[in-house]
Amino acid sequence: MEHETLEQRLHEQGISRRSFLKFCAAMATMMALPPGSASAIAATLAKVKRPSVIWLSFQECTGCTESLTRSHSPTLESMIFDMVSLDYHHTLQAASGHAAEQARDDAMKEFHGKYLLLVDGSIPIKDGGVYSTIAGRTNLDMLLEAAEGAAAIVAVGSCAAFGGLPNAQPNPTGAVAVSDLIKDKPIINISGCPPIPAVITGVLAHYLTFGALPALDALGRPKAFYGETIHDRCYRRPMYEQGKFARTFDDEGARNGWCLYELGCKGPTTHNACATTKWNGGTSFPIESGHGCIGCSEPKFWDAGSFYAPLPAPTADIASVAKTAAVVGAAAAVIAGAVDRGKKTQLQQSLVKLTVEDLKGD
């Protein structure tokens, strides 16, 4: 039995095409696609069969699920009930006990080779994996079984992506990342502690729209969200260029919103979308609230020294960066990056109708 298409689902619920276009405009924004691509996304997404999603939570704090349930765009409800068929998530599902485990088994059988497997939490492998079990089975056993029939695996959060907090020294449970155990499936890492909720939903939307995982960086993270550092996209970056640094959390510099580099900000070495996507419905991000970045989306962030010790050396020659990225030049580049995306933009400019095939280009 296959799930119905999103279009059928929306039509049954009396949701207009215009509403759906609005939803796709929000997703284009989220996926860092050209804003004009909403109609192309809508055309494809409407025809997609809703995939089965199995979500396994291992050695984790449930912060990633908390983050997703605060996802403001699109709403969790529309995400879960309209875009995917969430067949197993032991925190969110109504079923419990044997019925819950049965639901997972059924979905794995019925959609073998087709379901998306989402994993949050690391997997302890020391002493046969006994340090974390569900229904009497080790996380290790459960992951290997579920991964076998998955079309792709999404490792949600720094624990699943890199081992995270459980993996921090001295790592008493032998915690490892999903990619340490599974080698024969496409794996996408959505790191962060927790990841930005819109990034979780954005990656799922991308998978549904393009039928493939988005372009990934060397650490398996989607480039659309992790392609640039916090520092590069920080509105306080000009302060860094000008050498204006806060030296304590209550000095004149801190009050004036100067750069937090000397207070241990890990922005220059951290790849994530916080500076533009922001948190809590787009309210702000840590630096905007006066605290440096702690680098939670990078591997081993917990073991990388004090959150309040400055990075060992400037990441670039400050004088030369300031010279090449003269004020207007830097801003113009930023804007060009947002609206000019090679072929996609050319297509839009030549008034050719943009299709999802064109967006797949890179």
Place this chain on the structure above:
Amino acid sequence: MSLDDISIKVAADLNSIGSVDALLNEIATRLERFIASGETAMIDLKSLPFSPSEYEALRTALGRGEVSARLETIGDSELYETHYAGVWWVTHYNVEGDVIADLIEIAAVPAILHSQPEDVQDGLERLQRTLSQEK
């Protein structure tokens, strides 16, 4: 107690990185193309690292024009033509009132205001059903 009671001031002029000027130039270029070829454009404001004061400066620079519209679908959407005809500010909200997309659109009318063919077809079918029931 309001935010104003907290003795932290944001030095507005220090935070400017010239984004507003650059964006206004971009809009001017897009308007030229729109006039020449009818090519519409969208600029995603959420992808740009504005400081709060710069964002307000952009709003002031673009001003408000003659037309505004509101969508009431999966949350509200606010659309208005700026002081410059053909330059629209489009903000989509979700049901909780969070901004989910914030766009500058260069067009005669923002695309989302057009009735969608699927909806028109659906509307016709509903109307026909109503008419056939009344007989």
